[in-house]
Amino acid sequence: xxxxLRRLDVEGWRSHSGVxxxxxxxxxxxxxxxxxxxxxxxxxxxxxxxxxxxxxxPSGMIGMLLxxxxxxxxxxxxxxxxxxxxxxxxxxVLLYWGIxxxxxxxSPVPRAAMVGLSKLTLYLxxxxxxxxxxxxxxxxxxxxxxxxxxxxxxxVEGVRQWIFGAEPLATxxxxxxxxxxxxxxxxxLGNPNLLAGYxxxxxxxxxxxxxxxxxxxxxxxxxxxxxxxxxxxILTFSRGGWLGLxxxxxxxxxxxxxxxxxxxxxxxxxWGVPTVGALAIALCIGAIVSVPPLRERAASIFVARGxxxxxxxxxxxxxxxxxxxxxxxxxxxxxxxAFNQIYPLYQVNVRFTALSAYSIFLEILVEVGVIxxxxxxxxxxxxxxxxxxxxxxxxxxGDPQGFWLMGAVATMVGMLTHGLVDTIWFRPxxxxxxxxxxxxxxxxxxxxxWTEPATDTDSQG
Numbered sequence: 475x476x477x478x479l480r481r482l483d484v485e486g487w488r489s490h491s492g493v494x495x496x497x498x499x500x501x502x503x504x505x506x507x508x509x510x511x512x513x514x515x516x517x518x519x520x521x522x523x524x525x526x527x528x529x530x531x532p533s534g535m536i537g538m539l540l541x542x543x544x545x546x547x548x549x550x551x552x553x554x555x556x557x558x559x560x561x562x563x564x565x566x567v568l569l570y571w572g573i574x575x576x577x578x579x580x581s582p583v584p585r586a587a588m589v590g591l592s593k594l595t596l597y598l599x600x601x602x603x604x605x606x607x608x609x610x611x612x613x614x615x616x617x618x619x620x621x622x623x624x625x626x627x628x629x630v631e632g633v634r635q636w637i638f639g640a641e642p643l644a645t646x647x648x649x650x651x652x653x654x655x656x657x658x659x660x661x662x663l664g665n666p667n668l669l670a671g672y673x674x675x676x677x678x679x680x681x682x683x684x685x686x687x688x689x690x691x692x693x694x695x696x697x698x699x700x701x702x703x704x705x706x707x708i709l710t711f712s713r714g715g716w717l718g719l720x721x722x723x724x725x726x727x728x729x730x731x732x733x734x735x736x737x738x739x740x741x742x743x744x745w746g747v748p749t750v751g752a753l754a755i756a757l758c759i760g761a762i763v764s765v766p767p768l769r770e771r772a773a774s775i776f777v778a779r780g781x782x783x784x785x786x787x788x789x790x791x792x793x794x795x796x797x798x799x800x801x802x803x804x805x806x807x808x809x810x811x812a813f814n815q816i817y818p819l820y821q822v823n824v825r826f827t828a829l830s831a832y833s834i835f836l837e838i839l840v841e842v843g844v845i846x847x848x849x850x851x852x853x854x855x856x857x858x859x860x861x862x863x864x865x866x867x868x869x870x871x872g873d874p875q876g877f878w879l880m881g882a883v884a885t886m887v888g889m890l891t892h893g894l895v896d897t898i899w900f901r902p903x904x905x906x907x908x909x910x911x912x913x914x915x916x917x918x919x920x921x922x923x924w925t926e927p928a929t930d931t932d933s934q935g
Contacts, residue, residue: 478859479562480920513550518607518617520546524600525621525910528903529628529662529672536902537596544599550606563860563916564602566853571598573846574808581807583815590809590841597905604913611875614917615686618679618878621910625676626699632659632669632706658711663903669706670715671898675885675907676703677719678726682881686874714895722888723754729880733869787832787895789822794831796820797840805843810900813840830900834893837900857886857915864918875918882914 520543528536574594581587608614636659658666680703683696707715727750797806797820806816810830817828831837839847861883868876889899889908898904 478856479565480859513546513553514607514610514613517543517546517550517603518613521600521604521607521617522620524906525617526624528906529624533902536906537593540596540600540902540906543603544596547599547603547606550603561860561916561919562856563605563853563912566849566856567598567601567912570842570846570849570853571595573804573842573849577804577842577846578807580804581812582801583807583812586811586815587807587809589811590807593900594808597902597909600906601909601913601916604910605916608913608917609919614875614878614914617910618683618881618914621907622676622680622683622696622699625673625680625703628661628663628669629673629676629699629702629706632661632673632709633702635659635661636706636709656711657709659706659709661706665898666710667712667714667896668898668901668903670710670712670718671889671892671896671901671904672907673703673707673710674715674718674722674888674892675881675911677707678722678881678884678888679878681726682877685877714892717895718888718892720758721891722884723758725887726880726884727754729865729884732865733876733880736869786823786826786828789826790828790832791836793817793820793822793828794833794836794840798836798843801843803843803845805839805841805846808841813837830897832897833895834890834897834899837897854890857912858883860918860920861915863920864915867920868918878914879918882911885911886915 520539524536524539524543527539571594574591578584578587578591604617608617636657640657640659642658660666660669663669663672677700680696680699683699684693687693687696704719707719794817797816800820806812813830814827821827831840835847838850861879865876865879865883868879886908889904889911893899899908
């Protein structure tokens, strides 16, 4: 049984499915129309606009861009998808959406869940469009560059706030702690935890850019990006963001070890990677111990209910567990609107409500139940398998695109770690980046996956 969906009979499905026959329905129009020939460029422009505008514009504006991108993906699919490239990742994303739809229909608050379903649909359409565009390695590099340049702008504003001060827009730190007066930067995003989630992908990807970009000036720019993005993320004082950064760093170094393993001398294979990893961990611990604000903030992770933020989250997790037990199979329906209507029935502390479950894994369980959560884990397994096989092929060819793949996988590990204690994924600034990482991994096609050969059109993106 092919649990990891390495082989799909795409052609067989198309020949027997009415929906499958619609793919490529407008292929003749695309070949003859000026607009049809420029569809890939317009699609890439829309993806780039989302990446640029996400940290700067209100959520409603981002939703409009996502809707436009979804329309473009549908038009592009009808015009030129006969070449294949539908993978197990697409199948599981579609399955997850179907379960979310069923959870919405059976939700105790269906109207509220419909709002969440519409947002989820926009994010999944963004994934489909971005994946389609980034099958072309040039567009992949260009779109990653667009995000990195935007993240650099956001990071510069964050560092500026640290230097010159920034008034907090909310109570983000326990007022009784030693860090009550410490500046937590938030840049254009208005929330330090959200800023940390937004900048987290920029650290592995800017490190990857050092290897991918050619010329000493672009590489120097990548080094500057790496330093600025890391500094701004640390200055958010987001403990979840720090945990995500550490996890992404460990994952990235492990993947680099896999990449360079065949080229290393035998002695370096035994001691090189562990030594570098130990030095990196020692550097992180040394920085935390030597800088008092970092030391205080990191120590607050381990005081359980002794910190007001920890205590609030523990209360939320306790209530969310009761919500999951009440509707274990399909949950209450997707989205924070549905959550906000059901949570007050279970909340532990009536003085403080919650906007989400403060854990991405608990959030998925409460929204789409055990069934949806199982599909999500299945998707992660398929992505991990796909990324590993593609990395082996890219390493054998010496293709520098492998560094983008490693950056995306390391980012996903970091975002999942951050997601253990927060649910900022559901904000468009971060949700679009998560699905961008999924799209990057999915855009690489293992040679053994497809049941039909790729065409010239596919290689051109």
